[in-house]
Each structure stands twice: as structure tokens, then as C-alpha cells.
Amino acid sequence: MALMVERARRLGWILLKAVLRFSFMVINNLVAIPSYVLYLIVLQPVRLMDSDTFWYIEGVMFKWLLAMVSSWGWAAGYTVMEWGDDVRPISEDAAVVIANHQATGDVCTLMMCLQDKGTVVRKMMWLMDHVFKYTNFGLVSLIHGDFFIRQGKPHRDKQLILLKDHLDKYYHSRDRKWIVLFPEGGFLRKRRETSQSFSKKNNLPFLKHVTLPRMGATEVILKSLGPQQENGSLAAGDATRSASKSRGLQWVIDITIAYTKAKPMDIQTWILAYRSPTVTHVHYRIYPIKDVPVETEPLTNWLYQRFVEKEELLAHFYETGAFPPPKGQKEAVSKEMTLDPVWLFLIQSLAFASGYMWYNILQYFYYVFF
Numbered sequence: 598m599a600l601m602v603e604r605a606r607r608l609g610w611i612l613l614k615a616v617l618r619f620s621f622m623v624i625n626n627l628v629a630i631p632s633y634v635l636y637l638i639v640l641q642p643v644r645l646m647d648s649d650t651f652w653y654i655e656g657v658m659f660k661w662l663l664a665m666v667s668s669w670g671w672a673a674g675y676t677v678m679e680w681g682d683d684v685r686p687i688s689e690d691a692a693v694v695i696a697n698h699q700a701t702g703d704v705c706t707l708m709m710c711l712q713d714k715g716t717v718v719r720k721m722m723w724l725m726d727h728v729f730k731y732t733n734f735g736l737v738s739l740i741h742g743d744f745f746i747r748q749g750k751p752h753r754d755k756q757l758i759l760l761k762d763h764l765d766k767y768y769h770s771r772d773r774k775w776i777v778l779f780p781e782g783g784f785l786r787k788r789r790e791t792s793q794s795f796s797k798k799n800n801l802p803f804l805k806h807v808t809l810p811r812m813g814a815t816e817v818i819l820k821s822l823g824p825q826q827e828n829g830s831l832a833a834g835d836a837t838r839s840a841s842k843s844r845g846l847q848w849v850i851d852i853t854i855a856y857t858k859a860k861p862m863d864i865q866t867w868i869l870a871y872r873s874p875t876v877t878h879v880h881y882r883i884y885p886i887k888d889v890p891v892e893t894e895p896l897t898n899w900l901y902q903r904f905v906e907k908e909e910l911l912a913h914f915y916e917t918g919a920f921p922p923p924k925g926q927k928e929a930v931s932k933e934m935t936l937d938p939v940w941l942f943l944i945q946s947l948a949f950a951s952g953y954m955w956y957n958i959l960q961y962f963y964y965v966f967f
Contacts, residue, residue, distance in 0.1 A: 615869040622669060622868055625945070626733045628952025629665060633658050633737060635955050652771045656719030659741050661944045663718055666734075667709035668941045670867045674874025677710045677934040680920045681881040684850060688715035691774050692848040693818050695900075697807045697907055698779035699786075702862030703854055704729075706877050707777065710934050717775050722768060724760075724778035724814060742767040746814065748782055757813045764821045775850070776818060780810030780900065785861070806859075806911035807904050812897050819891055822846045846886050853880040853907045855914045878931075880910055880920050 637655060644651035696703065704725065711717050723743040729735060730745045738745070744763045746756050767773070781788060785808060792808035795801070801809060824845040855878040856862060866872045890896045913921045922929040 611871050615871055618669070618673075618870055619868060625665060625948065629662060629948040630733065630737060632948060632951035632955055633662060634740070636951070637740065648770070649772065653719075655741065656716075659737065660712070660719040661947070662734075662737055663708045664712055664936070664941060664944055665948065666705060666867075667712055667936060668945070670705055670709060671936050671941070673867075673870035675862065675867065675870075675872075676874075676876050677706060678876050678878045678931050679710060679881065679934050680878060680929060680931045681923070682883045684881050684883065685714055687848055687850075687883065688717050689774065690847040691822065691845060692776075692850050693815070693822070693846055694775055694777040694850045694852055695780050695810075695815065695903065696777065696852040697854055697904075697911075698781045698784055699854065699856065700784055700861035701864040702867055702877075703779070705864060705867045706854055706862070706879065707852070709936070710879050711775075712936060713934065720772060720774040722773045722776045724776065726783075742771050742773070753813060757817050760814060760817050761821050764818065768822060776822070778814055778818070780812075780815050780904075781808045782811040783808075802901065802905050802908070804904065804908045806915070807907045810900050810904050812893065812900065815900060816891075816893060816896055819846065819889065819896070823886060823889075823891065848886055849884040849889055851882040851884065851903050851907075853882075853910050853920075854878070855880070855911055855920070859915050878914065878920065879934075882906075 636658065640651055640654060643654070696707065704723075708718075711721070722741075723738065724746055725738075725743065727745040727747045729738065735745075742763075744760055746760065768776070781792075785806070788808040789805070793803060796803050796809060822845050857875050857877070862872070862875070862877065890899050910920055913919075919931070920929050
């Protein structure tokens with residue numbers, strides 16, 4: 598009897614917490630997203646006179662909005678442990694980020710772990726499934742210049758043409774640096790069986806923790822944004838960052854996301870926090886763009902090899918609870934990514950203050966004109 602009472606009490610607390618969190622996040626979205634849009638409407642004269650300043654301001658607000666999303670998970674005890682290469686020294690360089698994709702929580706995880714990487718968040722461009730366009734954050738992403746891609750063979754060729762046009766129009770004009778995509782083209786649970794069947798038929802690596810990547814978007818990005826080709830690869834010249842602005846992409850950043858006990862986190866968990874506090878592990882590996890082939894067949898082999906390496910990393914992690922050390926080292930070093938609670942409080946306070954201000958302004962004009 599006592600055990601049943603205890604279980605009922607815990608369930609009641611989980612449900613109450615979920616309702617309170619959901620209510621807060623609805624209100625948070627209702628004040629933050631309209632405020633973002635209204636600020637940008639008011640700043641349209643700045644866009645006409647000085648577009649660089651306008652997109653700088655937009656980028657700062659975009660980073661704040663992503664920090665709010667990050668705070669939802671952080672407040673529930675969902676934290677990130679980082680492994681592998683240090684990406685901070687290249688945070689101002691142009692780079693393409695390839696990440697494995699297990700669930701909707703992958704996006705939230707990247708929103709969190711990139712917050713402390715300089716200007717990355719405010720200058721980044723996302724490639725994500727078109728369904729995200731219809732979420733609460735879809736309007737923000739449209740304004741920011743992210744690209745929503747439709748999956749499936751019937752849409753593939755047209756989507757790649759649209760992607761190239763999008764990159765030509767927005768990437769340089771809005772001073773974007775990192776472009777983030779999930780080359781697998783879908784969640785692991787949905788694509789694994791199809792990927793494994795394709796691997797068997799074509800004598801390709803059999804993967805369990807990731808799927809074989811699709812090439813189209815990666816190839817378009819590298820050819821559109823990469824520096825001049827040399828011998829089938831993308832040329833980078835010297836690796837100094839001083840000239841990176843004029844040379845296009847400088848790096849490929851390979852991110853591998855691992856969840857405790859191989860249980861991916863979805864956005865519902867991030868919002869409602871019905872899972873106990875947990876740590877998500879993120880592994881970085883950096884490749885100079887000059888080492889990346891650009892022709893279709895060599896690029897396909899290169900990208901397949903990256904996902905074979907991801908498979909090995911994840912297999913080691915799920916067996917041992919840690920990523921393997923880099924070559925030549927005996928022990929892998931990890932670092933917990935932290936968010937500043939004071940900074941998060943100030944951002945949330947500004948969002949609610951802005952929402953209150955815009956509500957009163959719109960109410961005033963409503964009474965004046967109607």
C-alpha cells in the first residue's frame with residue numbers, strides 16, 4: 598500500500614511539473630517570438646540603410662531565443678558533456694557541421710552546446726526537415742534564413758536546386774559562418790532498416806547506431822560555399838583564420854551525439870521533463886576543408902567513412918560510457934558545458950519585459966484606431 602501511495606505521489610508530481618513547464622513555455626513563446634518579429638519590423642529602416650547592422654542585431658536576438666530553448670532543458674537537469682577536438686578556436690571561421698540524427702532532441706542539444714562558442718549561434722544557418730517550419734520556432738528560422746528541406750525521392754532534385762539558390766542568396770549576404778545539417782536525412786529509428794538493407798545490397802558497411810548518409814545537400818554546400826577546387830579537393834591555402842572570410846568554407850566539423858543508455862531525447866522530453874536528469878555526450882572532430890574531396894564518388898566514400906567512424910565511436914561509448922581517446926593519447930578528456938544562470942535570467946526577463954511593452958503598444962494603437 599505504501600509503495601502504491603509513493604508511486605502515485607511521484608506520478609502526480611511528474612504530471613504537475615509537466616503542466617507547469619508546458620504552461621511556462623507557452624507563455625515564453627507568446628512573449629519572446631512576437632517580440633522578436635516586432636523588433637525586426639521596427640528595424641526595417643536600419644535594414645535598408647545598413648543591412649550588416651540589422652543582421653547583427655537579428656543574430657543577437659536569435660541567439661537569445663535559442664538560449665531560452667536551451668534553458669528549458671538545462672533547468673530540468675539535461676546537460677551536455679563535450680569530447681574530442683576543441684572547436685572554439687575556429688568559431689569565427691566558415692564551416693559545415695555534419696551531425697548524426699536520432700531524435701528531435703538533437704536540435705535542442707546543439708542549441709545548448711553551441712551557446713558558448715563565440716558568435717557561432719548568431720551566425721549559423723540550419724538545414725532541417727520542412728516539418729520544423731510548422732513548429733513554434735518555424736517563423737523565427739524563416740526570418741533568420743534557415744533552410745527547410747523536403748525529404749523523399751520525388752522532391753530531391755528540386756530541393757537541391759532550391760538549396761543552392763538559398764545559399765547564394767543568404768549565406769554571404771547575412772554573414773553566416775557555420776551551416777548545420779544532418780546528412781542521414783531522417784531519424785535513426787526511421788531510417789535504420791532501409792539503410793541496412795541498402796548496405797547489404799551494395800556491399801557497404803553495416804551500421805547499427807547511425808545510417809548511411811545521403812549526399813545531395815552536403816555536395817551542394819561544399820560546391821557552393823567551398824573555396825576553389827584543386828585536384829578534386831577543396832583548396833584552403835594556408836590555415837590561418839585572417840583570410841577565412843574571402844576563402845569560403847575552411848572546415849568540416851563532425852559532431853557525434855550520444856545519449857545515455859542509447860535512449861534518444863525528443864523535444865517532448867525537453868519541454869515536459871518527465872525523464873530524470875541526464876547527460877548527453879557530444880563528440881567533435883575537425884577536418885580541414887582541403888582534405889575533403891568534392892567530386893561525387895570520392896566525396897561519397899569520404900562521408901561514408903565519417904559515419905563508419907561515428908558507428909565505432911558510438912559502439913565504444915555504449916559499451917564503456919565514454920568516447921575513445923584520440924590516436925596517440927591514453928585517455929579521452931571530457932568537459933561539461935555550462936550555461937550562466939544569471940545570463941539566462943536576464944534574457945528571460947528581457948523577453949517578458951518586451952512582451953509586456955509590445956502588448957501595451959499594440960493595445961494603445963488598437964484603442965486609437967478602432
